[in-house]
Amino acid sequence: MNIIRKIREHVRLIVQITFTALSNGYVNGFLQGTIYKGTSKKICVPGLNCYSCPGALGACPIGSLQAVLNARQYQFSFYIIGILMAIGAFFGRFVCGWLCPFGLVQDLLYKIPLFKKLRRLPGEKYLRLIKYGVLLLFVIIFPISIVNIVGIGTPWFCKLICPSGTLLGGIPLVLKNPLLRETIGVLFSWKVLVLVTILVLSIKLYRPFCRYLCPLGAIYSFFNPIALYHMEIDQTKCTKCKVCQKNCGLDIPVYEKPNAMECIRCGKCIKVCPHDAIKSSIMLKKSEK
Structure with missing residues (x-):
């Protein structure tokens, strides 16, 4: 194990x-x-x-x-x-x-x-x-x-x-x-x-x-914001605690910009999020209301 x-x-x-x-x-x-x-x-x-x-x-x-x-x-x-x-x-x-x-x-x-x-x-x-x-x-x-x-x-x-x-x-x-x-x-x-x-x-x-x-x-x-593989934030769980940004090597505010142009998709933000509010997906993005 x-x-x-x-x-x-x-x-x-x-x-x-x-x-x-x-x-x-x-x-x-x-x-x-x-x-x-x-x-x-x-x-x-x-x-x-x-x-x-x-x-x-x-x-x-x-x-x-x-x-x-x-x-x-x-x-x-x-x-x-x-x-x-x-x-x-x-x-x-x-x-x-x-x-x-x-x-x-x-x-x-x-x-x-x-x-x-x-x-x-x-x-x-x-x-x-x-x-x-x-x-x-x-x-x-x-x-x-x-x-x-x-x-x-x-x-x-x-x-x-x-x-x-x-x-x-x-x-x-x-x-x-x-x-x-x-x-x-x-x-x-x-x-x-x-x-x-x-x-x-x-x-x-x-x-x-x-x-x-x-x-x-x-x-x-240039493709990061529109790529099929992307990051998503569950706004019902996210408290904007900024733990994702503090642990991001590139200092990206993931809670605000999950698909920022600088993000290399390392996935560390997913692991450290205390509220399980961040996930990656290969599906088409859902349209925002």
Whole structure:
């Protein structure tokens, strides 16, 4: 019974670890320092999982979107956009909370009891808007408008920002390939600096990358208020005690905004509600009177 109870308490963590292991299951890639190039690489995984990760069996939707935005044939880009819309319409930011490998990394780091935890940074309201700017500029505008002499753009988010790509792709490949180690320069050092900053901040602040920088989270956030998977508040039970907000890592007033754009659907508010007033549902929302 104790084992069953512990499993129930850590269901989300188990799902996160399992999905990360399955989507990065090409073990030979890690052993040999190579990238898997099989047919499954044409399929996008739902979370931010670097295409260049030695173990990755699928493609990153953000990387794929950048790669095709300046293409002359748009069928594949429509496929990517369609995948993002379908996942968002069904699950919203549930993907961020349960299926994203870099989300798992941040969650594990936040469990380290080294520093006093922060609930938010100064200017939190405005800092959370940065990810929409990253989506607009680095994922959409720059890859389309900044092209080389033959008209090919650059995946600027992957090149300059993405910490998941550095951690899961860049560093393992550099460690296993001596030739790559000889070619790394200022750009790689910059990306490592970005990664280290986010990792250190993740020990003190819950999911800083998801809060401020992730363009994939920005896309899914638009669907949160309308996604089929959603949160509901039983107003006959809710006393607005704010226990849900006090226990929310993202400091969301769940009792007021159960489907806020920032919510990653971790489900902690459901567990801590003393009145059992919060629940999740996959059904269509009931119209409010």
